[in-house]
Amino acid sequence: MNIGTAASKSGMSAKTIRYYEDIGLIAPANRRESGYRDYSEDDVHLLQFLHRARSLGFSVKQCRELLSLYKDRNRASGDVKAIALGHVHEISEKIKELQAMKDTLETLVDKCHGDERPNCPILKDLAGSEPNNK
Amino acid sequence: MNIGTAASKSGMSAKTIRYYEDIGLIAPANRRESGYRDYSEDDVHLLQFLHRARSLGFSVKQCRELLSLYKDRNRASGDVKAIALGHVHEISEKIKELQAMKDTLETLVDKCHGDERPNCPILKDLAGSEPNNK
DNA sequence: ATAACCCTTCCAGTAACTGTAAGGTCAAGA
DNA sequence: TCTTGACCTTACAGTTACTGGAAGGGTTAT
Numbered sequence: 001m002n003i004g005t006a007a008s009k010s011g012m013s014a015k016t017i018r019y020y021e022d023i024g025l026i027a028p029a030n031r032r033e034s035g036y037r038d039y040s041e042d043d044v045h046l047l048q049f050l051h052r053a054r055s056l057g058f059s060v061k062q063c064r065e066l067l068s069l070y071k072d073r074n075r076a077s078g079d080v081k082a083i084a085l086g087h088v089h090e091i092s093e094k095i096k097e098l099q100a101m102k103d104t105l106e107t108l109v110d111k112c113h114g115d116e117r118p119n120c121p122i123l124k125d126l127a128g129s130e131p132n133n134k
Numbered sequence: 135m136n137i138g139t140a141a142s143k144s145g146m147s148a149k150t151i152r153y154y155e156d157i158g159l160i161a162p163a164n165r166r167e168s169g170y171r172d173y174s175e176d177d178v179h180l181l182q183f184l185h186r187a188r189s190l191g192f193s194v195k196q197c198r199e200l201l202s203l204y205k206d207r208n209r210a211s212g213d214v215k216a217i218a219l220g221h222v223h224e225i226s227e228k229i230k231e232l233q234a235m236k237d238t239l240e241t242l243v244d245k246c247h248g249d250e251r252p253n254c255p256i257l258k259d260l261a262g263s264e265p266n267n268k
Numbered sequence: 269a270t271a272a273c274c275c276t277t278c279c280a281g282t283a284a285c286t287g288t289a290a291g292g293t294c295a296a297g298a
Numbered sequence: 299t300c301t302t303g304a305c306c307t308t309a310c311a312g313t314t315a316c317t318g319g320a321a322g323g324g325t326t327a328t
Contacts, residue, residue: 004305014306019285034293036306045262052260057235060284070257080256081248084239091236095229101191102225105218114215122214123204126183126190138274148275153316168324170275194315 003029006039010047012054017047025050025060025067058087137163140173144181146188151181159184159194159201192221 007014018037020026026046029037039047049070053063065083069075111121141148152171154160160180163171173181183204187197199217203209245255 002305013286015286016284018307023284034306036293048262049260052262054284056239056260057232066257066260069254070261073252075252075254076250077246077252077254077256078248078250080254081243081246084243084246084256088236088239088243091232091239095232095236098191098225098229098232101189102222102229105190105222105225109215109218109222112211112215112218114212116210116212118207118209118211120203120209120211120214122211122218123200123209126186126200127204128179128182128186136274147317149317150315152276157315168275170324188315 001039001044003037003039006037006044006047009044011051012047020050023060025064056087057091058083062087135173135178137171137173140171140178140181143178145185146181154184157194159198190221191225192217196221 001009003014003017007017010017017026021028026043029039029043032038046067049067050063053066054060058066062083066080069080069083108122108125135143137148137151141151144151151160155162160177163173163177166172180201183201184197187200188194192200196217200214203214203217242256242259
C-alpha cells in the first residue's frame with residue numbers, strides 16, 4: 001500500500017512516516033518501480049506501535065529503545081518496565097510543575113478585578129515586590 | 135553593570151538575555167565604549183519580570199503581550215486577566231493530558247511482572263490487540 | 269606581562285515534526 | 299487519448315526557546 005494508506009491506518013501523517021525513516025527510527029520502506037514507498041500490514045503494525053507509544057508521551061529516543069525490546073524475543077520484561085517507570089516519573093514531575101504554575105496563576109487571577117482600571121495584581125506580581133512604572 | 139551581573143540578578147543566563155534582545159523581546163542594551171552591554175537596575179527589573187513570567191509558563195509571545203500591557207500605564211486590568219486565564223486553561227489541558235498518559239502507563243506497569251520473562255503487557259498494549267512477534 | 273575571566277559575534281544543534289515548492293505517477297472520466 | 303486531480307517524490311525552511319562552542323577582544327589582579 002502507499003504511504004497515505006499506511007498513514008491513515010496507523011494514525012500518523014505521511015510526513016511523519018518519512019521523517020521516522022529519515023532519522024532511522026524505522027527501516028527504509030520497500031519501493032515500487034515508480035519510486036513510491038510500499039507498505040505491508042506488518043509495517044503498519046509497527047507504525048501503530050510507534051503512534052501509540054508517542055501518544056503516551058514516550059520520546060522518539062525512548063521509542064527506539066522500546067522498539068528494540070519489542071523486536072527482541074528474548075528481551076526482559078523488566079527492561080520495558082524500567083523505561084515505562086522512568087517515563088511515569090518524568091510525567092509526574094511535569095504534572096507537579098504545571099500544577100504549581102496553575103495554582104499561582106489562579107491565585108493571581110482571583111485577585112484581579114479584571115476591569116478597565118489599570119491597577120493589575122497579575123502585573124504587580126510579575127514585576128516583583130517593587131513595581132516600577134517606568 | 136555587565137550582562138553577567140544582570141543575568142545573575144535576574145535569574146536568567148547571559149545567553150538568554152542576548153537572545154531576547156535578538157528577537158526583539160527587549161530593547162537593545164546600551165553599550166560601553168568597549169562594546170560591552172551595560173544594564174541599569176531598571177533593565178534588571180524588566181528581566182526579572184520576564185523571568186517570572188516564563189517560569190509561570192507564559193510563552194515568549196505571551197510575554198510580549200504582557201510586556202506591552204505592563205509598559206502601558208493605561209492598560210486595562212481585564213486584558214491581563216484574559217491572557218492569564220487563557221494560559222491557565224492551556225495549563226489545565228496539558229495537565230489533563232499528562233494525567234491520562236500517567237494513568238494508562240501506571241495500569242500497564244502494574245500488570246507487568248517485570249522479570250526476565252519476555253512476555254510483557256506493556257509491549258503488548260503498545261503493539262495493539264493483535265501482537266505480532268515478527 | 270600574564271593569567272583568569274569576562275565580553276563580543278556568529279553559526280550550529282536541540283525535539284519532533286510541519287509547511288512549501290517543484291516536479292513525477294496514477295487512475296478515472298470526457 | 300488526453301486531461302484532471304489526487305497522490306507520490308525530494309529537499310529545504312520554519313517552528314520554540316533557547317544552549318553550546320568557536321574565535322577573538324576587553325578587564326582585572328598579581
